[in-house]
Amino acid sequence: MTSTSAASRKALSKIACNRLQKELVEWQVNPPTGFKHKVTDNLQRWVIEVNGAPGTLYANETFQLQVDFPEHYPMEAPQVIFLPPAPMHPHIYSNGHICLDILYDSWSPAMTVSSICISILSMLSSSTVKQRPADNDRYVKNCRNGRSPKETRWWFHDDKV
Amino acid sequence: MQNQEGLQADGEVDSATSAPSTQFDDWANFADNDIMQQQSSIQAEEAEKIPFEPLSSLAAEYQSGSTILLEKIKVLSEQYAAIRRTRGDGNCFFRSFMFSYLEHILETQDRAEVDRIKANVEQCRKTLQSLGYTDFTFEDFFALFLEQMESVLQGNEDSISHDELILRSRDQSVSDYVVMFFRFVTSGEIQKRSEFFEPFIMGLTNATVEQFCKSSVEPMGEESDHVHITAISDALGVPIRVVYLDRSSCDTGGVSVNHHDFIPADSDLPSASGSKTISPFITLLYRPGHYDILYPK
Numbered sequence: 184m185t186s187t188s189a190a191s192r193k194a195l196s197k198i199a200c201n202r203l204q205k206e207l208v209e210w211q212v213n214p215p216t217g218f219k220h221k222v223t224d225n226l227q228r229w230v231i232e233v234n235g236a237p238g239t240l241y242a243n244e245t246f247q248l249q250v251d252f253p254e255h256y257p258m259e260a261p262q263v264i265f266l267p268p269a270p271m272h273p274h275i276y277s278n279g280h281i282c283l284d285i286l287y288d289s290w291s292p293a294m295t296v297s298s299i300c301i302s303i304l305s306m307l308s309s310s311t312v313k314q315r316p317a318d319n320d321r322y323v324k325n326c327r328n329g330r331s332p333k334e335t336r337w338w339f340h341d342d343k344v
Numbered sequence: 345m346q347n348q349e350g351l352q353a354d355g356e357v358d359s360a361t362s363a364p365s366t367q368f369d370d371w372a373n374f375a376d377n378d379i380m381q382q383q384s385s386i387q388a389e390e391a392e393k394i395p396f397e398p399l400s401s402l403a404a405e406y407q408s409g410s411t412i413l414l415e416k417i418k419v420l421s422e423q424y425a426a427i428r429r430t431r432g433d434g435n436c437f438f439r440s441f442m443f444s445y446l447e448h449i450l451e452t453q454d455r456a457e458v459d460r461i462k463a464n465v466e467q468c469r470k471t472l473q474s475l476g477y478t479d480f481t482f483e484d485f486f487a488l489f490l491e492q493m494e495s496v497l498q499g500n501e502d503s504i505s506h507d508e509l510i511l512r513s514r515d516q517s518v519s520d521y522v523v524m525f526f527r528f529v530t531s532g533e534i535q536k537r538s539e540f541f542e543p544f545i546m547g548l549t550n551a552t553v554e555q556f557c558k559s560s561v562e563p564m565g566e567e568s569d570h571v572h573i574t575a576i577s578d579a580l581g582v583p584i585r586v587v588y589l590d591r592s593s594c595d596t597g598g599v600s601v602n603h604h605d606f607i608p609a610d611s612d613l614p615s616a617s618g619s620k621t622i623s624p625f626i627t628l629l630y631r632p633g634h635y636d637i638l639y640p641k
Contacts, residue, residue, distance in 0.1 A: 196517075198484055198517075201484070202480060205480035209478060209480065255517075257481075258520055258524070258564070288563070289558075289563050291527075291558070291562035291563040291564070292524050292564070293477070293481050293482070293527075293528065293558075293562045294481075295478065295481060334376065334380065336376050336379060336380065
């Protein structure tokens with residue numbers, strides 16, 4: 184589960200390093216509501232605490248996001264997964280992988296860790312039912328070898344949640 | 345919502361229910377990895393492009409194809425000498441524009457043009473700031489473009505040759521950053537003048553202006569349309585000619601090749617009064633789904 188694709192294990196490029204330092208400073212000054220960055224000395228892996236928004240199915244629940252940055256961040260998307268236990272949600276697999284277009288095909292360097300967090304919280308908040316994706320078991324079984332969600336070709340055919 | 349693999353696997357279940365599940369998993373894994381590997385090898389191959397070829401190579405491509413295209417290429421060859429091919433990765437418009445613009449500066453050493461565009465780039469920076477973009481999200485891309493522009497001007501320590509420009513245009517760590525710079529500029533211009541662009545965007549998709557920028561302008565690999573070209577031409581104040589090579593024919597019987605000139609709005613170029621026509625120094629050849637660079641005779 185914690186194993187990641189070869190690309191994301193490479194050290195950050197100079198540009199990626201600079202960019203992440205700036206993002207971290209900005210986060211410290213102006214963190215997105217409901218999120219807490221757990222301070223470590225590892226710039227390449229952030230662990231972020233997420234609080235379910237009040238008045239939603241996930242109110243009073245806390246989850247942890249693990250964000251791994253690739254060598255060429257922000258040209259390449261970070262890998263974002265929930266650490267176990269992952270929230271019960273129709274777009275979140277039990278192994279923590281998240282089906283959200285901006286993490287894959289629709290990623291843009293104009294986005295930030297902060298904007299990803301806001302998208303994920305909004306995905307949680309708009310959920311009307313606590314359940315796993317229909318193909319959860321098969322997908323999770325296929326990921327046994329520790330492959331990254333970025334190695335999956337995602338098919339986004341539902342924008343309701 | 346599902347991953348594609350799940351869908352493929354479902355299909356397999358219907359046709360071969362007796363397949364042992366382990367073999368089944370291997371197949372499913374194989375499909376995704378294989379396709380992604382193939383994708384990246386195609387990308388690597390495409391990245392080697394930007395070759396310069398005489399226009400006759402274009403005719404050779406269509407030798408056994410449509411006669412109307414061959415006739416149009418003949419018409420083109422009266423005006424244009426050569427084509428430079430850009431990689432087909434969804435960024436071809438922006439990459440063609442980048443190369444063509446920097447090559448123009450390299451050849452003309454037009455410092456007034458460089459000063460003019462720098463002022464426009466500063467304006468674009470302000471646009472993004474006023475739209476609420478945080479500086480760190482775009483500043484690296486802006487800096488890299490300005491650096492490229494300085495380096496094509498000769499007489500500095502960092503000046504580069506035409507060969508080096510080609511190398512940089514193939515180097516992902518330069519080329520992609522410049523493409524992304526243009527994507528930022530385009531997105532900023534569209535959002536700044538959202539009332540102007542809204543009807544055009546509604547003709548393409550049912551997204552709002554902001555959604556369109558987030559999904560069809562800012563991500564790498566998203567193809568460019570009239571909207572993108574109009575926006576970047578306006579934002580930077582650079583006229584662009586697009587020549588269309590398609591199967592459409594005209595009623596009059598003769599074969600002619602259509603083109604469209606994107607002339608910057610609020611252009612301070614001499615011709616706003618109509619006394620002189622602007623002739624763009626960037627000419628791109630559009631074939632459905634792809635842009636290359638054309639060189640006039």
